Amino acid sequence: xxxxxxxxxxxxxxxxxxxxxxxxxxxxxxxxxxxxxxxxxxxxxxxxxxxxxxxxxxxxxxxxxxxxxxxxxxxxxxxxxxxxxxxxxxxxxxxxxxxxxxxxxxxxxxxxxxxxxxxxxxxxxxxxxxxxxxxxxxxxxxxxxxxxxxxxxxxxxxxxxxxxxxxxxxxxxxxxxxxxxxxxxxxxxxxxxxxxxxxxxxxxxxxxxxxxxxxxxxxxxx
Amino acid sequence: xxxxxxxxxxxxxxxxxxxxxxxxxxxxxxxxxxxxxxxxxxxxxxxxxxxxxxxxxxxxxxxxxxxxxxxxxxxxxxxxxxxxxxxxxxxxxxxxxxxxxxxxxxxxxxxxxxxxxxxxxxxxxxxxxxxxxxxxxxxxxxxxxxxxxxxxxxxxxxxxxxxxxxxxxxxxxxxxxxxxxxxxxxxxxxxxxxxxxxxxxxxxxxxxxxxxxxxxxxxxxxxxxxxxxxxxxxxxxxxxxxxxxxxxxxxxxxxxxxxxxxxxxxxxxxxxxxxxxxxxxxxxxxxxxxxxxxxxxxxxxxxxxxxxxxxxxxxxxxxxxxxxxxxxxxxxxxxxxxxxxxxxxxxxxxxxxxxxxxxxxx
Numbered sequence: 001x002x003x004x005x006x007x008x009x010x011x012x013x014x015x016x017x018x019x020x021x022x023x024x025x026x027x028x029x030x031x032x033x034x035x036x037x038x039x040x041x042x043x044x045x046x047x048x049x050x051x052x053x054x055x056x057x058x059x060x061x062x063x064x065x066x067x068x069x070x071x072x073x074x075x076x077x078x079x080x081x082x083x084x085x086x087x088x089x090x091x092x093x094x095x096x097x098x099x100x101x102x103x104x105x106x107x108x109x110x111x112x113x114x115x116x117x118x119x120x121x122x123x124x125x126x127x128x129x130x131x132x133x134x135x136x137x138x139x140x141x142x143x144x145x146x147x148x149x150x151x152x153x154x155x156x157x158x159x160x161x162x163x164x165x166x167x168x169x170x171x172x173x174x175x176x177x178x179x180x181x182x183x184x185x186x187x188x189x190x191x192x193x194x195x196x197x198x199x200x201x202x203x204x205x206x207x208x209x210x211x212x213x214x215x216x217x218x219x220x221x222x
Numbered sequence: 223x224x225x226x227x228x229x230x231x232x233x234x235x236x237x238x239x240x241x242x243x244x245x246x247x248x249x250x251x252x253x254x255x256x257x258x259x260x261x262x263x264x265x266x267x268x269x270x271x272x273x274x275x276x277x278x279x280x281x282x283x284x285x286x287x288x289x290x291x292x293x294x295x296x297x298x299x300x301x302x303x304x305x306x307x308x309x310x311x312x313x314x315x316x317x318x319x320x321x322x323x324x325x326x327x328x329x330x331x332x333x334x335x336x337x338x339x340x341x342x343x344x345x346x347x348x349x350x351x352x353x354x355x356x357x358x359x360x361x362x363x364x365x366x367x368x369x370x371x372x373x374x375x376x377x378x379x380x381x382x383x384x385x386x387x388x389x390x391x392x393x394x395x396x397x398x399x400x401x402x403x404x405x406x407x408x409x410x411x412x413x414x415x416x417x418x419x420x421x422x423x424x425x426x427x428x429x430x431x432x433x434x435x436x437x438x439x440x441x442x443x444x445x446x447x448x449x450x451x452x453x454x455x456x457x458x459x460x461x462x463x464x465x466x467x468x469x470x471x472x473x474x475x476x477x478x479x480x481x482x483x484x485x486x487x488x489x490x491x492x493x494x495x496x497x498x499x500x501x502x503x504x505x506x507x508x509x510x511x512x513x514x515x516x517x518x519x520x521x522x523x524x525x526x527x528x529x530x531x532x533x534x535x536x537x538x539x540x541x542x543x544x545x546x547x548x549x550x551x552x553x554x555x556x557x558x559x560x561x562x563x564x565x566x567x568x569x570x571x572x573x574x575x576x577x578x579x580x581x582x583x584x
Binding site: 116118119121122123124125126127128129132136137140141 | 272274299300301305306307309311313315316317326327330331378379381382
């Protein structure tokens with residue numbers, strides 16, 4: 001029988017979108033955590049880390065409560081986009097984002113903090129504003145670590161199961177990502193499909209991890 | 223010209239003891255050296271002037287501008303202070319070429335003064351030429367020599383036409399030729415740009431070679447200021463004397479003082495010396511007697527010691543670039559040229575002559 005590759009494409013698309021959104025959100029949070037002093041900073045850091053340690057089903061449950069059709073946010077989304085968020089592929093993006101962004105924030109914060117502060121001091125002394133310092137000095141110097149973290153976050157988005165199934169459900173051809181499809185196939189006794197998808201996703205993950213290792217900063221200038 | 227009165231305290235932490243800085247000084251035109259041992263607060267002082275660290279109280283003025291004032295809560299941002307800063311590790315941006323580093327500085331300074339692009343370009347080229355960076359302008363910092371990095375970091379700090387150039391231990395970790403090159407560049411800056419320089423160092427030679435004025439810091443306090451040769455000649459206390467490399471610091475007692483003849487007599491353990499008149503001291507005072515090792519003379523013992531001559535035994539012989547430093551019994555150090563020392567090398571018994579004018583009482 002023909003294998004339906006739709007879950008693989010959906011997963012890749014969802015992961016790409018989640019990573020892009022995660023990069024923007026993650027860099028912003030990482031910048032705040034690395035450079036600013038404010039009350040509740042470490043609490044924010046802990047809250048951001050929470051998704052890394054909570055069971056995915058718990059995350060999914062929270063998201064359902066937060067974004068479900070009865071919640072204010074869910075209603076707002078429905079009013080703006082004309083349809084509910086939950087049980088759509090967009091919900092899968094949100095699920096993957098929540099699942100993977102903490103990794104990005106953590107790594108990006110470490111990367112930004114690892115930049116020798118004397119460069120930022122020098123730039124500040126020369127008259128550069130904080131915005132220019134971030135884009136011209138800090139980010140370029142931390143770019144390899146951040147890129148490596150982004151690739152890892154992409155891989156993590158690809159592998160989410162628990163949050164996705166809670167928030168986006170298991171609708172073949174619409175919200176069924178690879179991880180969910182494999183589960184579905186095994187449950188339905190469809191061994192070939194499960195094996196094919198499992199091998200395919202493993203291969204993709206292997207390539208991604210290889211890339212991430214290549215990108216990790218090995219030789220630091222000077 | 224900087225005028226500063228600074229107080230800054232740090233409570234004790236797990237990894238460091240409590241520290242408090244309390245200094246009041248002004249710098250002159252030319253080169254002012256902040257001199258002192260590690261942990262004296264030199265770099266902290268520089269960072270407070272540059273605006274990287276905020277003082278607890280006091281006031282910092284640069285020419286007629288207030289950079290910091292504790293009472294009125296004025297604390298200008300580092301970039302608004304017109305202070306060029308050269309970092310110990312140069313802090314050249316590693317992902318930019320030499321020219322890009324200078325361009326970055328010119329752009330930052332330009333957005334402040336609204337200079338035209340062409341003007342900025344001209345300025346960068348001028349700096350590249352003046353600091354002999356033509357050949358390496360297109361290279362990254364990790365591809366150029368230490369001297370070129372150093373020149374580039376000084377050029378970068380000067381591009382914004384600062385009112386003062388601050389340097390944090392610029393010669394630390396440099397070998398002798400690079401040091402000489404740095405001193406030449408700093409003299410060039412002083413001569414061609416006329417920018418006053420404030421330099422942090424714990425190196426005495428650097429201080430004497432470059433400093434027009436020196437401020438001696440110790441444990442967060444300013445202990446003495448003045449021309450380096452003056453400080454060397456008349457240190458304010460025993461600590462300064464030690465920092466200035468004066469190794470002969472002997473416990474003594476004044477046994478006679480004669481203001482009319484401008485002479486004195488001091489007793490040091492088991493010998494007596496004639497000295498100059500010590501203003502402000504009284505007969506019977508216990509003092510520290512300081513003498514610079516290069517002002518003493520020594521010769522192998524050849525008879526009875528005369529006036530102001532002390533018999534001693536030779537201990538260690540320390541080779542120095544300019545000659546030898548001899549350590550005698552009783553903690554007396556004498557510097558002398560190697561050629562003068564060699565013929566008498568094997569003598570054990572020596573005589574050290576103390577010129578009366580070389581004695582200082584602390």
